[in-house]
Amino acid sequence: MNAVAHPDARPDLYRPGVGLVLVSTWQVGTPERQRATVDAIAGAWKSRDWPDAGLLSYSVYLGTDGDTLLHYSQWTGEEAYQGFLRTLRDDRNAEIDAAVPGIVRAGIHRYAPPYRSAVLSEESAAAVPASVAFAEVEFDGPDSARQRAWVDDVCAALDESAGTRPAHGGIAAHFHLSTDGARVLDYVEWESLRAQEEWQGADASADAWARVRRFPGLSGSLARRCTPALSLHAGV
Incomplete structure (x- = not known):
């Protein structure tokens, strides 16, 4: 083949x-x-x-x-x-x-294959991505329950902030848990780089996002636009 x-x-x-x-x-x-x-x-x-x-x-x-x-x-x-x-x-x-x-x-x-995914915008859900973000977060040690809990908090924050911080041009976020239990990869698809930049530049001060940023045990993060x-x- x-x-x-x-x-x-x-x-x-x-x-x-x-x-x-x-x-x-x-x-x-x-x-x-x-x-x-x-x-x-x-x-x-x-x-x-x-x-x-x-x-x-x-x-x-x-x-x-x-x-x-x-x-x-x-x-x-x-x-x-x-x-x-x-x-x-x-x-x-x-x-x-x-x-x-x-x-x-x-x-x-x-x-591992994606633990869960979140649709960012229903109007863009079927679009072909022209931009992808690879966002990785690392924890201070292996803990599979903590990995899942962080992802669940992110998905809750997306739902809670949809009215005030809509992800126009966003397709979906796909959350992967590392096999060593110490990190999460968020593979995020966008219709365009501009749509991704606009969403990232919008206000993210809601309590739900504060919980994500202050999640216990987070030791680092890195995001790459591609x-x-x-x-x-x-x-x-």
Whole structure:
């Protein structure tokens, strides 16, 4: 089987069979190198057989900072990913590195499939995202109940503030819990970067959002704005 590109560069976040989601960051330096790296990734993957039935999709996003690439891949489980590492990753990365030398691979985190999702705007719910935010929060230690409680508080805040802080152009937020129990990834889809920026710039002083910000045990957060660039899956 060969790699096939999804036409809207978007993975199916609720695809059946997903047991593990991997999210990693590459730093490449400039917008020109971002695009060149995406082209190199597409070439390296499309010129080879799809690696394994255990890899369900692989998607790449351009950071609006002009430096980073975010990678989101869906696997049946850890065993499938480890098999890919042992046998098939190096030749793909070697081809990519030859095309764009000096890529810094800055880390990888493991998540379960989405714990829950929240529709941000009914009028935009069926739209194709042109902007995606990867928002990660980290806690001061592993606690799966705390992960779920924080997500539940965020969803409650979205509901409570919908009248005063409407998410025009917002599609959905998809909350992933890390497998180590210590972080949450909020994968948020927007119709446009402008819609995302306007919502983030609106007043968020409601009590519900104060609870989210002051949630016990939060130790850090990081948000990246991205543009979908490439989404691959196995073809026939």
